[in-house]
Amino acid sequence: MPTTMVAQSLASGILVGALYGLAAVGLSLVFGVTKILNVSHGELLMLGGYTSFWLFTLFGVDPFAGIPLSMFALVIIGLIVYQLLFSRLIKLPTEDKIRTSLLVGFGLGLMLQNIALRLWTADNRGITPSYAGAVLTVLGVRLPYVRVASLVIAFVFLLALQLFLQKTYTGKAIRATAQDWEAATLMGINVHRVYLLSFVLGTALAGAAGTLVAVGYSVEPVMGLHWTLKALIVLVMGGIGSIAGTLIGGLILGVTESAAAVWISGNYRHVVGLAIFILVLLIRPQGLFGAKEG
Amino acid sequence: MLELEGVNAGYKDLQVLWGVSLRVGEGELVALVGPNGAGKTTTLRIISGLLKPTAGSVRFLGRQLDKEPAHRIVEMGIVQVPEGGRVFTGMSVQENLELGAFTARARKEKEQTMKWVYQLFPRLEERRHQRAGTLSGGERQMLAIGRALMAKPRLLLLDEPSFGLAPILVEQIFEMIAEINRQGVAVLLVEQNVRAALELAQRAYVIENGRIVGEGSGDALLSFESVRSAYLG
């Protein structure tokens, strides 16, 4: 097999893997803090993608410039979804909360998927700004500019989130609440506000990820479950509460999938990730890089 | 400064407290003693707002607490050190202390308070960058108390601060509590180590089966026959 082909597949894997990481980190944040396992995260990501699709086709907003807008849209949606649905589960004991949130998320995902189907039809949609086709070629490896930019942006988001959680008072309050909400309450932290903030932060990140997916790849109504699974796989590989672990998990998943596509068949690229996922679940349920805080 | 009157409370269908009344005065050190499952921790949870009473009233500095959310009660100056300390194990000692000063009132004086806490517990300063999860049991308890002090408490609630510690450490912790109290912080101390608690406290309450069954000065209770036979052997 020619080296460039290997390099090409490695590069594509890394490019898509960064997006997996970004998609997963929102889910991870929400789950780590609130113990809500929101399996409609993929659908929220999809809505982020369609938001920038609309912004681009209706108003000509550049997708990268539109990221804050699609994040804002997802903040609003996140607020509604949290206040209307998930906040009702917040006081349940952890096990019940996870179980019920899985069901609610499942139903919500179905709903959002069908709303998207009505609004945007079943077609694959992509965002194609003037520079969409531009490709950077390094040693024979083709790197589309938009995907490289997406990679950089994903890294920036993850780094910013890391700094926010480590350095700011609010970030520390979020980490404290994730570890022991009762002790956090005794510090004078309003944990309900922390829950809301974390949830909305998670959906905002889904919005950003959705935009990057729409510009580098494409969006369609059925993509939600697909992306939720990607995020869950990464979550299980990277462990909860570790942003670095999430990023590495995302990159590994991306690269493995690309490798599978080259060596097995493109049809099986998504199966390989799922198979790894099951294996990790069974062999190391705390995640490969499981840095469960505490 | 703190007054509980006829408080009933419980979890779901299980009532734990039956008409509990108690009082802590300004600058006082009061102990609440009693056997396991008597309702000591539940009483503290009521005061700090983690649990709401089903009847009765809780007042602090003349304000009604029963409707206030727990985080607001911290802001008012009641700070609880939960049983076992419950420090944030994934964070450094210093981060734990910073979180202690989360309320707006405490945050303004964070730097000074931290100096004070490090003076009280020099061990914490030595380990300020260490993860709290790597501390020993005694150090964790110190950190938990230090973290609570960071909130600038007017009333400090301590739940079994001696639990699981070696006798020598227990003595140290109790000395610290006395010192904190001397500096003007009122203390409500829940303890199973009854003798030490009664020796330390100016006043004490005895709680059994969710009811206050005795009250008096620490010394008086120490010589009280039923207390002696029940707890001091």
Added chain:
Amino acid sequence: MTIKKGISLALLVIGVVALGLVPRMGASESLLNLLILMFIYTMLATSWNILGGYTGQVNLGHAAFFGLGTLTARMLYTGGCPLPLAFLVAGVVPVVFSMLIGVPAFRLRLRGDYFTIGTLALSQILYITIGNVLPKITYLPMADIQNYQILPRYYIILALTVFTIGVAYALVKSRLGLGLVAVRENEDAAESLGVNAFAHKLLALAVSAFLGGLTGGAYAYYQPSYYFNYTFSPPWSLEPVTMTFIGGVGTVHGPVIGAIFFVLLKEWLVLRVGEYHLIIFGVLFILVVLFLPGGLVEAWERIRRLVARRTTVKATAPTACAGGNNLPGN
């Protein structure tokens, strides 16, 4: 109690006999098709409920069992295998498959959520893989299609449905059923009482997989043509959960009521709002999970109690549950 049991048994017998007589009373083919759909959905929901409802292990990949059932039965039947054997194997194959995840997951005592997302992933693996390996439409044998008989299908699927409900009922009323509920409510407490949680969960999974596969067998026998991977697609995982919750999770009659309600509402909605009905079902499902976790069965109970209370002395106020953060720690 026994009188009540007798009455419900009598009602059940009458119901089954009535359903058996429906074709004789000149029912239209479309009515029979509707009833068959109800039967299949009843089987699907009932089979899901055994694991998800009684044992509390939420399976979001039931389509894997259903799909394997359809695949097996279709292959065997078109290959000339006798129908009863095809049904049997259609049940057994998913059981074997379910053990692949069930044994390790339950032995490790994986948290419930890991099992749930594991099932979701497994069903996706099958969905994609079957789509790759068999990317085509499967047909009933030519002879069957040219001379498609709805009546035998109606009776056979009715029998399978009665069998499925019977298995669920027998299981629930047995000591095993008690053990399942105990495991759901508190696994540690159940174990301390001598209930082998691992064995119980595994058994529930096996029964659920078997009946799910059988449902697939019924579908494969009934449906003339479909894409091979269609029966592995996500809706087949979502719908049994939806129906069971709408009806009443963790009860024998809940999934039955849920399935009937689901099919009727779907028919009605499709006529009026077309594809929007899926959105409505999503909303309905969420509402039930959040506000009526016992489903229609609980709603009925509530109404009955309300009526009963009206006629008796006013009951005491329910014990106030303290507000605030009175939860056990995480």
